[in-house]
């Protein structure tokens with residue numbers, strides 16, 4: 001009887017552990033795609049320039065997920081920290097950028113051409 005219980009327990013664990021791990025992995029990949037990146041804290045987000053407004057100091061980006069802001073991909077306008085950061089950018093350019101939330105305002109603190 002003791003042997004039977006041990007085998008049953010071992011079988012249950014063998015099945016339960018991989019199922020749990022697989023479920024967790026799926027969750028992570030779906031909601032936090034860059035979570036395990038070693039440089040996640042200051043990772044650059046990616047985007048494409050859709051519109052530039054140097055007078056207003058804003059750039060509209062179609063951006064991918066912004067990990068540090070928990071923001072999914074979308075198209076939106078960002079104020080930049082300094083309008084001079086827009087120099088060298090053009091509509092259609094692929095960029096990497098860092099966006100930070102200061103108070104209630106999200107600003108781009110770094111932006112560069114991706115290639």
Ligand SMILES: [Cu+2]
Nearest residue numbers: 071074075076
């Ligand atoms: Cu956004």
